[in-house]
Amino acid sequence: MTASADSDHPAFLTPASSPPGATHPADWPAPTVTTSVDATAVLPGSKSITNRFLVLAALANDTSRIRRPLRSRDTLLMAQALRDLGVDVRDHEGDDADCPDWIIEPAPLRGPAHLDVGLAGTVMRFLPPAAALADGPVTFDGDPQARTRPVGPVLQALRDLGAEVDDGGRGAMPFTVRGTGSVRGGTVTVDASGSSQFVSALLLSGARFDHGVTVHHVGSTLPSVPHIQMTVEALRDAGVMVDDSEPETWRVDPCEINALDVTVEPDLSNAAMFLAAALVTGGRVHVPGWPRFTTQAGDHVRLVFEQMGADVELDRDGLTVTGRALHGIDVDLHDASELTPVVAAVAALADSPTRIRGVGHIRHHETDRIAALATELGRLGGDVAQTDDGLVIHPRPLHGGLFRTYADHRMAMAAAVLGLRVPDIVIEDVATTTKTLPDFVRRWSTFVAEGTQVASATERAGFFSGASRGRRP
Structure with missing residues (x-):
């Protein structure tokens, strides 16, 4: 069954037309789910x-x-x-x-x-x-x-x-x-x-x-x-x-x-946000065409998400990540620093602290990503400290609000991951994602809508019960 981006499926929640923090037409309310995401993500090239x-x-x-x-x-x-x-x-x-x-x-x-x-x-x-x-x-x-x-x-x-x-x-x-x-x-x-x-x-x-x-x-x-x-x-x-x-x-x-x-191979750094949906919702995400040998640094996401508690399987059909528990880790992302924003977003929803090390150079990317992540996660109620070469994230219940992107596509992707679990997150200037992922809004909305329709029949008990982390109390 195919779901449209504005699906009214009960597991797929779109914020109100004028959510808190939406102040500009370029701002986009990120979709929130109440069940696991079970989906396939076919990605454009690197x-x-x-x-x-x-x-x-x-x-x-x-x-x-x-x-x-x-x-x-x-x-x-x-x-x-x-x-x-x-x-x-x-x-x-x-x-x-x-x-x-x-x-x-x-x-x-x-x-x-x-x-x-x-x-x-x-x-x-x-x-x-x-x-x-x-x-x-x-x-x-x-x-x-x-x-x-x-x-x-x-x-x-x-x-x-x-x-x-x-x-x-x-x-x-x-x-x-x-x-x-x-x-x-x-x-x-x-x-x-x-x-x-x-x-x-x-x-x-x-x-x-x-x-x-x-x-x-x-x-x-x-x-x-x-x-x-x-x-x-x-x-x-x-x-x-x-x-x-x-x-x-x-x-x-x-x-x-x-x-x-x-x-051209699929972009494995862009894949991180789709795979993250499995971790933060206790779901399952498959990326076809994942290369068994690659020089892309984004391939490191397999090890990172496995350490955070996911089941990770790579075979001839591609990569499949299944969310189980979601734990914080101590990780050096020096050689895969593009993953930092999405990993930080996942870490903010984990059950224990995370330290990201070795990424001091990302202060000179599209924006100072270390400062930007600490600022924006903090504005949503998170407890994030900057270090000389990274971040220390202590998970806390988060609330909605405007997530500023600083003209940085990776910041928008991090916000979209958070939005799966935190209602009323609004992504500032979502069009900045065209830098590496064209048609982002349609891709992400359809991915989430179709993924929750598939998953709703087999929702993993307990992941969304009660006051889950990242939900408003």
Whole structure:
């Protein structure tokens, strides 16, 4: 049976048309349930993989095809930026009528060009090395919040490799890369403790530099190492030789980049919020197509949710998570920091405290995610303390209200998870989710409505009885 997003099923509760805190048309009342969620979540492709493939295809020696690409704000910005540089990126009918493939015809990159990066870290960091290969100046700018995101280490590395960059000494946008058609390349040292994207950016274009590139990381612990491995694997898919045998050093020899014909995996970081529905409602959620081997850091969610009390099963049909108990944990999310907002939301509904460690670098993501989570969970009645590198969450009964998102898609996803158990949560500017998950409202509403219709006949006794945690007393 298929449920519409405005289902009147008794297990699916939508707040009143003007709930407390709804002050703007862009604010959205999150759906609340009174039974477990039993559902399948079919997810679009990975943003991180899509944007890496787009850059490599633009620099390749022939026409590439990217199948099932994610079409979200970040990937559309990347595609348009490449068009502005002279690359032909066009739609092509694929196996999925709802998700056309992308055909990429490479061409010599050209300026002058003005690139809008929005708030996309992959665009603002991955494209400056490619822009240095263009013939002419390329200016980068984006959303106001993007001007606070660090990009200086990439720009300095490009200078050290022979490119000319004008950023007014800010190490941030706006800036101009004055392309001359080639980059000398060679060996460079970069402090990538602020973002692993600094390394990935140099590697993606490095094969096109005259002498290739060797990148040494110096500084404090490198975050999100799986994302660098994702870059290495994407380069190898394109026939580029990458030597990563030495710790915190990556070497790319000068060579052609081969054309790609690749299919993008589902976005495993986006999957976290759907899987979380099983934990916080005592339900069951299945994600088909979950890769048995992947470089996506979001795959770490399997271990985290298992530690929090869920049953987790990965087989050839995909990943299935079944909620049982819901316990707090002590967890280091250094290599999977994208999971922090959703894990924090789940932790706020657990039966014991949680400590999230190793994620100090997320203070420089779309927003200061540590401060934002502590503030917004606190405004709903939660007990959350910030640490230098994370959060400590002591679960308390929560109440509804406006959950501010700070133009951060992951904050909206955390709010949606909380909303399953806490009535009258209103998500500010829910459209910010288009960054990585287009059509979020319809996807989430349909997922919850259909999931509660299936589950209502087999509701797990006791999970929603009495004054459950996260419900108003």
